[in-house]
Amino acid sequence: MLCLKCEANSGWIKAVLKNIDEVIIDHAHCEKKAAGTGMSLLSSYPDKTELTLAMADLVEEEIGHFKSVVQILQSKNITLSKDKGDEYVKALLSYARTTEPNRLLDRLLIAGIVEARSCERLQLIASAVEDSELRKFYSELSNSEAGHYVAFIKLAKIYFDETIVRARLDELTEIEKSIVQSLPNLPAMHG
Ligand SMILES: [Fe+2]
Ligand SMILES: [Fe+2]
Numbered sequence: 001m002l003c004l005k006c007e008a009n010s011g012w013i014k015a016v017l018k019n020i021d022e023v024i025i026d027h028a029h030c031e032k033k034a035a036g037t038g039m040s041l042l043s044s045y046p047d048k049t050e051l052t053l054a055m056a057d058l059v060e061e062e063i064g065h066f067k068s069v070v071q072i073l074q075s076k077n078i079t080l081s082k083d084k085g086d087e088y089v090k091a092l093l094s095y096a097r098t099t100e101p102n103r104l105l106d107r108l109l110i111a112g113i114v115e116a117r118s119c120e121r122l123q124l125i126a127s128a129v130e131d132s133e134l135r136k137f138y139s140e141l142s143n144s145e146a147g148h149y150v151a152f153i154k155l156a157k158i159y160f161d162e163t164i165v166r167a168r169l170d171e172l173t174e175i176e177k178s179i180v181q182s183l184p185n186l187p188a189m190h191g
Contacts, residue, residue: 001116002116002119002120002146002149003113003116003149003153003169003173004113004117004173004176005176005177006177006180006181007120008121008124008180009181009183009185011185012121012124012183012185012191013124013125013128015185015186015191016124016125016128016187016191017128017129018187019187020134020187021076021078022187022188023125023187023188023189024072024073024078025080025081026084026187026188026191027069028066028069028070028073029080029084030086030118031062031063031065031066031069032062032063032066032083033083033086033089034058034062034065034114034115034118034148035058035059035062035066037058038055038056038058038059038062039055039059041055041107041108041111042055042056044104045104050158051155051158051159054151054154054155057151058148058151061144061148065141065144068137068141072137084188086190087183087190088117088179088180088183088190088191089114092110092113092175092176092179095110095172095175096110101159101160104159105156105159105160105164105165105168106168108153108155108156108159109153109156109165109168109169110172111152112148112149112152112153112156112169113149113169113172113173113176114190115146115148115149116145116146117176117180117190118145118190119142119143119145119146119149120142121189122138122139122141122142122145123138123139123142125138126138153165153169156169
């Protein structure tokens with residue numbers, strides 16, 4: 001569960017299993033957006049060397065995940081369609097404070113929470129799908145996203161006092177819990 005304060009709604013995995021192809025399409029977009037988050041962070045804070053290097057690694061990994069997911073779609077003869085957006089991430093980001101240095105802390109912690117939630121959901125999919133290749137793929141990816149969660153928290157602790165990081169993580173995970181519990185259980189990674 002990493003830092004998370006609630007589990008996925010029980011209806012979510014049922015929606016996923018009913019429409020796994022749609023979930024894989026949404027998943028490809030999630031990986032693309034995760035790479036985008038890394039690019040955005042290293043563009044916003046070019047003077048922060050540890051952050052720049054960690055985000056360069058993250059972008060490489062996430063774009064690799066994106067490529068792997070698109071290859072899975074290709075093997076299933078599915079074309080990647082338009083990105084429908086991610087209401088969960090949008091809702092969470094609306095709580096990021098607007099003035100620095102608070103904005104940096106919130107962007108790092110929200111990115112970490114999204115990684116933790118993605119890790120949970122990938123694990124749930126890995127345990128529930130029948131296709132053995134998909135099970136293996138999702139299980140490996142889940143471990144990778146757990147590593148990204150750790151990387152974001154580590155960065156937050158480089159630039160902020162540990163007590164401040166813990167307190168804000170506690171607030172944001174409380175907010176995340178209420179967002180997750182009100183999700184409509186759609187066939188999407190954070191649906
Ligand atoms: Fe990823
Ligand atoms: Fe990730």
